[in-house]
Amino acid sequence: MEIFLIKLLQFILAISLLVLLHEGGHMFFSKLFGIRVEKFFIFFDVGIGKWSGKLFSFKLKGDTEYGMGWLPLGGYCKISGMIDESFDTEQMKQAPQPWEFRTHPAWQRLLVMIGGVLVNFLLALFIYSMIMYHWGESYVRMDKMSYGMKFSDEAKKLGFRDHDKLLGTDLGEFKDFNVDVYRDLSEAHTAYVERQGKTVSVPLPGNLNLLDMLKKTPQFARPFIPAKVDTVLETMPATEDSKTMITSPAYKIGLKKGDMILAVNGVPVDSYNEFTDQMGVLSDELAAAKTHADSMRICTVTIAVMRAGAPSGARTSAQAASVKAAAQDTASLTTPTTASVDTLKAVLTSDLKFGFAVASVPALYEKETTHVSYGFLQSFPAGVKYGWDVLAGYVSDMKYVFTADGAKSLGGFGAIGSLFPSQWDWYLFWKMTAFLSIILAFMNILPIPALDGGHVVFLLYEIITGRKPGEKFMIRAEYVGFAILILLMIIANLNDVLRWLGVM
Known part of the structure; x- marks a missing residue:
C-alpha cells in the first residue's frame, strides 16, 4: 500500500x-x-x-x-x-x-x-x-561493456551471439544503452559488434518490429549480467506492498555474496538474465495455479550454486552434475554435489522473491562509467538536445499505435502511474x-x-x-x-x- x-x-x-x-x-x-x-x-x-x-x-x-x-x-x-x-x-x-x-x-x-x-x-x-545542471549525465559506453549483451533466440538467428558488444549500425554509432538502440536495430540493414576482439558485421532486414523487440520475453538484446550474488537481505517484506518483515529465503538457505547461480529447478542459467527469465516462467505458472498446494509447489524452488571462491573454470565442469542434482533433490536443504557446487532449496514469498540482488549495470561497470558535469549555461544546449531526441523518438514510435499490438500497448492512468519509482527519487x-x-x-x-x-x-x-x-x-x-x-x-x-x- x-x-x-x-x-x-x-x-x-x-x-x-x-x-x-x-x-x-x-x-x-x-x-x-x-x-x-x-x-x-x-x-x-x-x-x-x-x-x-x-x-x-x-x-x-x-x-x-x-x-x-x-x-x-x-x-x-x-x-x-x-x-x-x-x-x-x-x-x-x-x-x-x-x-x-x-x-x-x-x-x-x-x-x-x-x-x-x-x-x-x-x-x-x-x-x-x-x-543536466544539477545531476549531470552518467553513462557507460557500449564498447566498454566487457560482458557484452545477452540476446534472444530471434536475435541469435540473425547472427548475434551472447557477449557481443554492440558498437552501432549503418545508421550511426551507439553511445550508451537506451531505447534508441532498439530503434536503430529495427530500421538498420547492418549492425556492427565486437566479438572476441574483432569487429563483425551482422546483416539485418531493416524492418524489425520494435514492439516485439521490446515486449517479448526475453527482450531482443539486454546487457549481459552475471548471475553472481552481490547482496543478501537478512529480512524483507513478506510481499511487495506488505509492512510485515520476514527472514528472506536467500538468507535462510545460506546464500552468500559471490555465489554464482548455475540452475533453477534443473534448468541451466548462464546469467542473471536467464535466471529472471526462469523466474518469469514460474510467475506465469503461479498465476495459473488453482490450489494452495500448486502454489506452494511452484514457490518451492531449487537452485544450483557455485560457491564464492571456487575457481572460475569450475563452472563448466560442475554445471551438468549440479543441474541433475538440483532436479532430483527433494529432501535435503543443502546437498553438496561437487567440491564447489551446492543445491539449495528455498520456499519463496508469494510473489516469488528470493531476497538477494546482483550487481546492477551501473555498479557492474562503475569504473567504466563516464560522468559529464554541465555549467548553468552549458546545461541548456545539452537539455534541449536530450529533450528533442526524446520527442523525435516518441514521434517515430507513434506508427506502432495504429497496429493491433500497438493498441494493446496503450496504457491509461495506471500505466502512467506505474512508471514512477516505488521510492521518492x-x-x-x-x-x-x-x-x-x-x-x-x-x-x-x-x-x-x-x-x-x-x-x-x-x-x-x-x-x-x-x-x-x-x-x-x-x-x-x-x-x-x-x-x-x-x-x-x-x-x-x-x-x-x-x-x-x-x-x-
Whole structure:
C-alpha cells in the first residue's frame, strides 16, 4: 500500500504541475490579447447532485474564477466565445462581444490554442536542462561493456551471439544503452559488434518490429549480467506492498555474496538474465495455479550454486552434475554435489522473491562509467538536445499505435502511474515529469477536434482561405473529437485493467 501511495502522489503532483502550466499557457495568451477567461480549474469540477464539484474556488481581480475540482483527470481553461469541450452553445447564440475568443483575429486565436503545447514543450526542455545542471549525465559506453549483451533466440538467428558488444549500425554509432538502440536495430540493414576482439558485421532486414523487440520475453538484446550474488537481505517484506518483515529465503538457505547461480529447478542459467527469465516462467505458472498446494509447489524452488571462491573454470565442469542434482533433490536443504557446487532449496514469498540482488549495470561497470558535469549555461544546449531526441523518438514510435499490438500497448492512468519509482527519487521524478510533458504536448497537438491540434487545423484553414468554419460544423466536430478521446481513454484504461488481471 505504501508503494502505491508513493507512486500515486508522484503521479498527481506531476500531472497537476503539467496541467496547471498547460492551461496557464492558454490563459497567458488570452489575457495578453484581452480575451476573457471565465474559469481556470485544476481537475474537473463535475457536479454531483446539488454539489457543484468544486473543492474550492476564488476570484482575484478580473472575471476569472480560479479553483480545483474533485476529478483528477486533467483541468481546463474556459475561454469566452470559444467552442470547446464545455459545449456552451447558449453563449454562442448571443451577439459576439469584443472580449470573446471568436471576435479576435485568427493569428491571436492560433497563439491562444498553441499556448498550452508551447509551454509543455518548453517546460520539458527546461526540466531536462536543470537535470543536466544539477545531476549531470552518467553513462557507460557500449564498447566498454566487457560482458557484452545477452540476446534472444530471434536475435541469435540473425547472427548475434551472447557477449557481443554492440558498437552501432549503418545508421550511426551507439553511445550508451537506451531505447534508441532498439530503434536503430529495427530500421538498420547492418549492425556492427565486437566479438572476441574483432569487429563483425551482422546483416539485418531493416524492418524489425520494435514492439516485439521490446515486449517479448526475453527482450531482443539486454546487457549481459552475471548471475553472481552481490547482496543478501537478512529480512524483507513478506510481499511487495506488505509492512510485515520476514527472514528472506536467500538468507535462510545460506546464500552468500559471490555465489554464482548455475540452475533453477534443473534448468541451466548462464546469467542473471536467464535466471529472471526462469523466474518469469514460474510467475506465469503461479498465476495459473488453482490450489494452495500448486502454489506452494511452484514457490518451492531449487537452485544450483557455485560457491564464492571456487575457481572460475569450475563452472563448466560442475554445471551438468549440479543441474541433475538440483532436479532430483527433494529432501535435503543443502546437498553438496561437487567440491564447489551446492543445491539449495528455498520456499519463496508469494510473489516469488528470493531476497538477494546482483550487481546492477551501473555498479557492474562503475569504473567504466563516464560522468559529464554541465555549467548553468552549458546545461541548456545539452537539455534541449536530450529533450528533442526524446520527442523525435516518441514521434517515430507513434506508427506502432495504429497496429493491433500497438493498441494493446496503450496504457491509461495506471500505466502512467506505474512508471514512477516505488521510492521518492527527485531525479527520476523530474525526468518522468519532463517525459510526460513532452507526451502531453505532442498528444495535444494531434489534429483531433476537441484537442488543441484540432482547433489549430481549423484556424490554419481560416488563415489560408480567409473563411471561418461554421459554428454548427465546429460543434459537431467537437462532439466527434470528444467521442474519439473518450474511446481512446476507455481502451487505454481497459488495457490497464486487463494487464492487472493478467489477461494481457
